Amino acid sequence: MTARTATRSRTTKETKIELSLNLDGSGTADVCTGVGFLDHMLELLTKHALLDLTVKAEGDLHVDDHHTVEDVGIALGEAIDLALGERRGIRRYGWCLLPMDEAMARVALDLGGRPYLVYDIAHPGTHIKDFDLQLLEEFWRAFSTQARMNLHIAQLYGRDVHHAHEAVFKGVAKALDDAKQVDDRLRGQLPSSKDLI
Secondary structure, three states: OOOOEEEEEEEOOOEEEEEEEEOOOOOEEEEEOOOHHHHHHHHHHHHHHOOEEEEEEEEOOOOOOHHHHHHHHHHHHHHHHHHHOOOOOEOOEEEEEEEEOOEEEEEEEEOOOOOEEEEEEOOOOOEEOOEEOOHHHHHHHHHHHHHOOEEEEEEEEOOOHHHHHHHHHHHHHHHHHHHHOEOHHHOOOOOOOOOOO
């Protein structure tokens, strides 16, 4: 099988991002965005999706975290899209019901080329330390749009806000790991009745 890897560089007036991705990795992360909570979540995503991911980001954090969080989502989504190539032979769909202590997340995704995000977080928490949790919706929207992924996230319940969002990232990771797998029964065909993704 051809290596499913990609690199992305993104430079704007607000951010500079260098990212490399191996879809068929071992869960190795080297992530430094300047946003501690995002780094931690990307490390979890990498570990549980069995990716190899390197991200180096510099952003206008003196303004806020928004541009860095969103632009990392853009770059990661672009890398996933590139690494998937024509998407021949992949399972396409993945889903996960992920417990994290008292919290639960439900994630379903489709790598069928039609981006859409449904994002529903039950936990009312707004911050972890000084990190604005509303930015995670922007991350997932950018990620799913650029990856050409239909992504449904439902964080169902949980008392601890960290656990709530950790369950989401791990749930996306497990669903993505399933969806990106090559299924030999497809014999390299596109997983679509339209024969087009």
